[in-house]
Amino acid sequence: MVYLDYAASTPVSEEALHVFHQLSKDCYGNASSLHDAGGRANDILTYSRQSIAAILEGEPEGIYFTSGGTESNLLAIQSMANGLPADRQHVITTSVEHPSVHHAFKSLERLGAKVTIIEPNQDGIITQDILKDALLPETGLVSIQHANSETGIIQPLAELATILKERHILFHTDAVQTFGKVRVSIKELGVDAVSISSHKVYAPKGAGAVYMGAHVPWKPLYSGAVQENGFRPGTVNVPCIGAFAAASEQLILKQDEQKQQNEQLRDYFLQQLKMRQLPVRTLQNNGNRLMLPHIIGCFFEGFEGQYVMLACNRHGICISTGSACASGYHHPSPAVKALHVSDRDALQFIRLSFGSKSSKEDINQLLHTFEQLQKEKKGA
Template sequence: MIYLDYAATTPMSKEAINAFVEAATAYFGNASSLHDIGSNAERLLTICRQELAALIGGEERGIYFTSGGTEANILAIRSLINAHRHRGNHLITTKIEHASLYHLFQQLETEGFEVTYLPVNQFGQIDIDDLERAITPKTILASIQHANSEIGTIQPVAEIGWRLRHHGVIFHSDCVQTFGKIRIDVKRMFVDSLSVSAHKIYGPKGVGAVYIDPRIKWQPCFPNATHEYGFRPGTVNVPGIASFVTAAQHICDNMDSEHARFEQLRRCLLALIREKSLPVTVEGHPDARLPHIVGLSAHGIEGQYILLECNRDNIAISTGSACQVGKQTPSRTMLAVGKSAEEAKQFIRVSFGKWTTEKDIHRFISSLERICQQRKELETS
């Protein structure tokens, strides 16, 4: 099967698998145990913390390993607002955040917090002036994603971070889709906290991390937790973390060459759409976007129908975030950029990875052309 859904998840790389097996064999101890076997695991964990911090321009003491991106997002936000609740109760986010954050902020509204959901333009970017106007003396935190998982639009994170720091507002950014794809430097981006995940970069599922600037206070969600400096309970997954960091090092080492290759694949895809005169619209920002994510709206054809027809042709695509699969409601991102509910259901996402080739793109376009032609024939019959 041709896999064009790398934004949902990636297969583990050989490097990550080998690292997991080696760590699980030689460093199986509980990193919190005081005997030598536990100490060996703790030393490996420390090396992983140092290496991951270096990849984002952060400090070792700010890295906290989690069970994935969703837990990273939730624990980061809750730990930060717990420590700063005395300063106010106003929070800022966007209408197009990942489900883990969007639903968290909805929950926080029931707990006495006031939340401003910033709108986005037709390309999926926020307006910096809207952000400025949203800030109040009671604003304690803003959470704005680095890039959207459905259309790939990148937010002007450095400018956002600079504005928020000027106002003394803590800035968290969900970087799950961007880590390993574009450069991240927490200091240059003025990011106080971020979240990343292993399974988006050819690492194992069930592993992620939070970075919180060591100068920013946080208060644990779980009192008396002993793991990860009290950030979370539960035995630390040392083999999974070693595999995660190995995958992270490998993808960051090859980031520039892969970025150029993804741009070429994207150009190939868009050129074929024009050449075949397919009735689809490319969504997202024309320039500020991740090259490996291409959001498409198919005129008059539901995305789920296209997905199923592509699957019959042994091609895997998606209709948006994997966390929303099975939901009857249309994509929040599509609604936020101005689509009607009916138009939002016509969305599909194609995403490239390390094994994607131009031949795969041609196969997908052939399948899409067939689907569009069949629908046209049905409408005219």
């Protein structure tokens, strides 16, 4: 099988699998229990908090573990909104966020908050002017993703943060797609809260984290919760969290090397498209935006993305038509539509994403499949 869908989920690394296995066998106590077994489990949580906080350049006390990226976004946004004063009940997000962010904002709207959804420019970027135009005196919270999971477009968070800090507006970012791939520093980005997930960094599914600055006056979504300092109820998944920390540490050590490999694969793919004269247009042909090197969004002229994905699957190749969390819905992606493309073009969108095991041979097999599809069409 050729796997080119790392943006949806990654295989579990040997290091993470080993840690998960050992902790499941040897550290099965409830971290909230007061006996020695509980103490050992809590020690793992303490270490994992320190490890992930260090990667984010934050404080260990700011890490709250969750079940994954979706819950991280929901809890971070709603907890921050719960802590807003009565005169700061206006909240802002973008049209290109992960569905979990939109779910959180819809919940806030039902509870009486005023919600504004802003659109990026034609390059997919939220500029300072776009953000400024949406701000009101009562704005209390803004959530803008670090990078889009479908297009790979990176948002200029540090520039946007300067505007929000001046106005004392809280700033959350969904960094699920960037953590472990590029530098994600709380200090450099200027954000107040960050969401991340385990299964994007070669750890088992089932863990995630929110980093919340100590200055953020959040209030829990679930009153009476005692786990994770009241941030989230439920027994903490210690083996998965320990594996999450281990995988994150390993990924950061290899981050520059992997980034270089992804860039080489991306460049090779783009060169081969041109050489083979395939009617595939990519989002990489735009110098006005920064993009993650491991994600390539494409438009295959004459084919719907879903058809291309299924054809690739028949040839043992895994790609995507967009966010896995929105799969099953046959309509143009908001993230792609935001680039000012037609519905027809948006439905032709496919996404490939590289990772640790990706190779030029994988790319060649994908391109061969593309060529076969093109031949079949011409022969029809």
